[in-house]
Amino acid sequence: MSNVSGAASHKKKNGMLTVLEDQEPSILQWSAIDPSVAVPLVKIRLDFITSLRATNPNSNQMMIKVLYKDSSGADEKTALFSFTNRSVMDNIQRTLQQVVARKKASSSTPGATTTKDTDAASSAATPSSQVNSTDKEDLSTFLDSDKLLKDHKLQQKLLVDNKTLMITFKEAVMSNGLDPEEFWKTRLHLLRSYAVQQAQKRGPYNVLSTIKPVASSDNKVNVTVTREKIQSIFEQYPIVRKAYDENVPRLNEGEFWSRFFSSRLFRQLRGEPTSSYDRADVVLDKYLYMDPNADEHTTKESIEHINPLIDVQSNEQDNSVKLGNAPDVTMKVNNDNRISGIMKNMNRLSRRMLANIKDENQDKTPEVEQLEEQLDLRDLEDDVELEYNELKLQNSKLVQNKANRIDDRISGDYTESIKTSQRQFHEPFNLTDIYNPTTQRQAIFDVAKEISQIVKQNTKQYSQGWQAANLNFQDSKTSTINDVGPESLNISTDELEELRLTHMTSIEFLRHFWSHLGSGSKDKQDLLTLKKLHASVSKCISRVEAVVDKFQDSNSKQTVHAIMQPLVISLNKALAEYQKASSAMLEYQERVHKSRTQTPV
Amino acid sequence: MDAIADRAFQEKQHNVSQDETPSLLAVVIDTNPLEWTKLKGVICLKELCKSVLVLLNAHLSLNSGNRVAVLTSSSLNSGPKFLYPDPNDKTYEKRESLLSSDIHRQFKFVDQKIIQELQILLDNEPLNPENQELKGSIAGAMSMALSYINRLTNIEPESTGNTLRAKMLVISISDDSTQQYVPFMNCIFSAQKMKVSIDVCKMGPDSSFLQQASDVTNGVYMLIKNVHGLIQYLTTALFIDPSLRPIMVLPTNSDLDFRASCFVTNKVIDIGYVCSVCLCIFSIIPRNNVCPTCQSKFDDAVVKKLRQKPIVIPLQKKKKLEDGVQRT
Numbered sequence: 001m002s003n004v005s006g007a008a009s010h011k012k013k014n015g016m017l018t019v020l021e022d023q024e025p026s027i028l029q030w031s032a033i034d035p036s037v038a039v040p041l042v043k044i045r046l047d048f049i050t051s052l053r054a055t056n057p058n059s060n061q062m063m064i065k066v067l068y069k070d071s072s073g074a075d076e077k078t079a080l081f082s083f084t085n086r087s088v089m090d091n092i093q094r095t096l097q098q099v100v101a102r103k104k105a106s107s108s109t110p111g112a113t114t115t116k117d118t119d120a121a122s123s124a125a126t127p128s129s130q131v132n133s134t135d136k137e138d139l140s141t142f143l144d145s146d147k148l149l150k151d152h153k154l155q156q157k158l159l160v161d162n163k164t165l166m167i168t169f170k171e172a173v174m175s176n177g178l179d180p181e182e183f184w185k186t187r188l189h190l191l192r193s194y195a196v197q198q199a200q201k202r203g204p205y206n207v208l209s210t211i212k213p214v215a216s217s218d219n220k221v222n223v224t225v226t227r228e229k230i231q232s233i234f235e236q237y238p239i240v241r242k243a244y245d246e247n248v249p250r251l252n253e254g255e256f257w258s259r260f261f262s263s264r265l266f267r268q269l270r271g272e273p274t275s276s277y278d279r280a281d282v283v284l285d286k287y288l289y290m291d292p293n294a295d296e297h298t299t300k301e302s303i304e305h306i307n308p309l310i311d312v313q314s315n316e317q318d319n320s321v322k323l324g325n326a327p328d329v330t331m332k333v334n335n336d337n338r339i340s341g342i343m344k345n346m347n348r349l350s351r352r353m354l355a356n357i358k359d360e361n362q363d364k365t366p367e368v369e370q371l372e373e374q375l376d377l378r379d380l381e382d383d384v385e386l387e388y389n390e391l392k393l394q395n396s397k398l399v400q401n402k403a404n405r406i407d408d409r410i411s412g413d414y415t416e417s418i419k420t421s422q423r424q425f426h427e428p429f430n431l432t433d434i435y436n437p438t439t440q441r442q443a444i445f446d447v448a449k450e451i452s453q454i455v456k457q458n459t460k461q462y463s464q465g466w467q468a469a470n471l472n473f474q475d476s477k478t479s480t481i482n483d484v485g486p487e488s489l490n491i492s493t494d495e496l497e498e499l500r501l502t503h504m505t506s507i508e509f510l511r512h513f514w515s516h517l518g519s520g521s522k523d524k525q526d527l528l529t530l531k532k533l534h535a536s537v538s539k540c541i542s543r544v545e546a547v548v549d550k551f552q553d554s555n556s557k558q559t560v561h562a563i564m565q566p567l568v569i570s571l572n573k574a575l576a577e578y579q580k581a582s583s584a585m586l587e588y589q590e591r592v593h594k595s596r597t598q599t600p601v
Numbered sequence: 602m603d604a605i606a607d608r609a610f611q612e613k614q615h616n617v618s619q620d621e622t623p624s625l626l627a628v629v630i631d632t633n634p635l636e637w638t639k640l641k642g643v644i645c646l647k648e649l650c651k652s653v654l655v656l657l658n659a660h661l662s663l664n665s666g667n668r669v670a671v672l673t674s675s676s677l678n679s680g681p682k683f684l685y686p687d688p689n690d691k692t693y694e695k696r697e698s699l700l701s702s703d704i705h706r707q708f709k710f711v712d713q714k715i716i717q718e719l720q721i722l723l724d725n726e727p728l729n730p731e732n733q734e735l736k737g738s739i740a741g742a743m744s745m746a747l748s749y750i751n752r753l754t755n756i757e758p759e760s761t762g763n764t765l766r767a768k769m770l771v772i773s774i775s776d777d778s779t780q781q782y783v784p785f786m787n788c789i790f791s792a793q794k795m796k797v798s799i800d801v802c803k804m805g806p807d808s809s810f811l812q813q814a815s816d817v818t819n820g821v822y823m824l825i826k827n828v829h830g831l832i833q834y835l836t837t838a839l840f841i842d843p844s845l846r847p848i849m850v851l852p853t854n855s856d857l858d859f860r861a862s863c864f865v866t867n868k869v870i871d872i873g874y875v876c877s878v879c880l881c882i883f884s885i886i887p888r889n890n891v892c893p894t895c896q897s898k899f900d901d902a903v904v905k906k907l908r909q910k911p912i913v914i915p916l917q918k919k920k921k922l923e924d925g926v927q928r929t
């Protein structure tokens with residue numbers, strides 16, 4: 001690809017206008033055809049061009065006015081070129097427009113653009129065509145507790161995803177004034193795992209196909225690309241990396257990408273047909289013709305190589321004796337080159353994506369693995385020693401002694417009892433004693449009644465849900481209030497829901513209360529929070545009472561009372577603990593106070 | 602009509618074939634002699650033994666493939682011990698049979714053996730308990746029973762092809778304070794993993810450990826209220842075949858105490874400390890900041906924080922201060 005050039009006159013002298021993009025810095029150059037004419041060479045650095053004006057396409061006059069600033073940056077200068085050929089002018093105009101648009105988009109100092117050309121200026125101000133390197137923070141920052149606590153967006157997302165948490169949050173934070181930061185402090189693990197989950201990457205996919213450039217009216221290409229996407233582009237299309245390596249920083253990064261996304265190279269890699277009508281790109285077009293496989297040796301190693309002679313599958317599919325070239329579209333006379341090019345591209349891409357998958361066992365069948373295992377020379381390998389973290393469990397002497405100590409009081413009884421047992425075990429065993437009608441009958445009858453009573457009670461108490469859980473042997477230990485169906489308790493679903501909510505909120509406050517009480521912090525703010533939490537815990541008790549009081553029927557009231565009792569106990573325990581600490585503090589303060597007043601000043 | 606009858610027949614057939622799988626009943630008997638003295642006047646070991654023998658006979662009679670194992674937990678002369686089957690196959694001098702002569706031969710074989718072993722165990726007990734130490738524990742016997750169950754249900758079927766289900770019955774008379782938490786919990790979790798239900802026949806005080814054992818393993822926990830009806834408990838509530846468990850409402854006591862007990866003081870606790878290495882639980886911070894179970898050294902800074910008395914804003918601070926002002 002050559003530079004864009006065309007005949008144009010400047011200051012009434014005929015000459016050639018050329019856009020020299022393949023040199024650094026890129027320039028727009030005009031030189032007179034006749035070297036004898038004493039008109040100096042015009043050189044305008046492309047990055048100094050601020051705006052362009054061209055004559056109306058319908059007018060007879062064909063002129064382009066280039067507005068630019070020289071290196072001193074003081075005044076805006078203009079250069080006027082007139083053309084004799086419309087298409088030449090259009091070509092140059094388009095090229096220059098692109099340059100200006102790119103520059104505006106990637107310019108780090110937007111102030112450099114003048115406000116004279118209001119249209120251009122306003123469009124430059126829109127942050128549309130940036131290569132948006134939204135650097136996703138790396139994992140280490142994700143896991144930072146402070147960051148997680150401040151990441152309200154993440155928290156909101158988590159709440160939306162996790163309904164139960166949302167309910168707790170609403171109750172505790174929104175309705176009952178728990179500090180949201182408090183709320184999250186005890187749930188850092190949730191935030192963290194959620195953040196990690198959100199940061200999980202998907203497997204490889206054709207990146208370029210996900211990028212949809214939007215052409216705007218002024219020849220700009222609007223693309224938003226993340227840092228990750230660029231990374232995958234490099235991985236999947238080494239040719240782009242090569243182009244990038246060779247041209248950046250000569251081109252600045254933004255310029256490279258906006259150039260790339262409007263280039264034929266991009267279209268070709270994406271698998272779209274390119275045509276010679278597409279806009280040429282001096283910098284990137286040369287990569288179109290490079291061998292895209294040139295670098296492939298790096299990835300090829302990981303692709304299993306099978307000698308074509310013995311590759312049964314390929315030979316079966318590609319039987320030239322039977323079918324000739326017929327099944328292969330790419331081998332036909334009237335084959336469209338572009339299509340086979342696309343196919344090659346897609347195949348190459350697929351290979352590359354497969355090669356980039358880390359897990360090398362991915363496509364090994366179990367049989368293959370088994371065969372490989374058999375081939376291993378096991379006896380030549382070192383024994384793998386299992387590593388355990390050895391715990392030296394020691395029986396607590398205290399417990400042992402207590403359990404084994406033979407109490408003096410017992411020892412008299414012991415001798416007597418052991419003697420009796422010894423004697424009894426030398427006397428006949430009459431097993432029918434067990435059913436003795438006179439002595440045992442009533443007892444056996446009572447026990448039978450007792451057992452069927454327990455069964456009845458258990459049947460009533462546990463709903464089908466509990467039984468289902470019981471069927472799953474492992475889960476049987478997790479039968480909590482959640483597994484109890486409301487119908488078996490004579491409580492409506494709504495009422496049970498309310499109980500659950502009250503329970504959940506109370507536990508929430510208790511959790512924060514204890515974590516603060518145990519923190520040992522002397523910080524005034526923390527102490528105030530703790531006192532607030534104490535008030536909240538007291539409020540929880542009245543809330544529980546209110547819920548229980550709602551039940552009119554004495555039977556269900558009793559049930560509800562029983563359900564909530566453990567919660568009330570824990571709430572009271574928390575209050576008592578605070579009370580204890582409070583009294584201790586007061587006592588201490590009093591002592592200090594006394595000792596102060598007693599010291600004579 | 603035909604179709605329904607047909608199906609009913611097939612279903613019945615199916616169930617019958619399922620019931621054919623024999624099961625092993627492993628019984629652990631708490632023989633701690635010190636605890637038995639406490640039950641004086643309530644029930645004696647012999648009475649219990651008689652009921653257990655009837656239970657075993659009942660189990661053996663249900664299926665010709667059924668098997669039993671009986672273990673003792675502890676005594677002053679020996680730790681956990683198999684009463685039946687005899688692992689060493691010792692032959693004793695012929696002893697006088699204490700059982701009635703018209704008892705079924707297979708029952709007699711098992712029962713005789715168990716009585717004989719208990720006889721030996723008791724005869725060997727010292728009459729003077731001074732300077733004696735109790736050997737063995739329920740947990741020890743339970744783990745021996747689990748090993749045996751594992752052999753019969755997992756290892757032997759590999760060669761013989763005979764499948765066997767198993768359950769365990771623990772007859773306990775001891776207090777939790779005489780038990781060790783960690784070995785106990787290890788047993789419980791092993792049983793859970795092996796899908797072996799642990800039924801508990803509890804006499805004397807309630808046991809939180811055993812409650813948890815039966816709860817976790819889908820077993821039945823029975824606090825015996827009426828010792829004269831013991832056989833009724835043993836042959837009904839505590840007699841449910843492993844294959845029936847998933848579909849039955851179990852006659853178990855559902856009020857559970859899930860609290861753990863302190864490793865140092867052995868008291869059941871509400872709020873305590875947990876060793877982050879071995880997960881043992883304390884009601885107090887152990888001496889020298891070292892875990893008494895696994896010897897891990899605790900972080901001094903953390904312990905210091907734990908030892909610190911909570912600092913709070915006193916509840917009636919204002920009032921007191923006003924009082925103070927008035928006084929001065």
Ligand SMILES: [Zn+2]
Nearest residue numbers: 876879892895
């Ligand atoms: Zn430890």
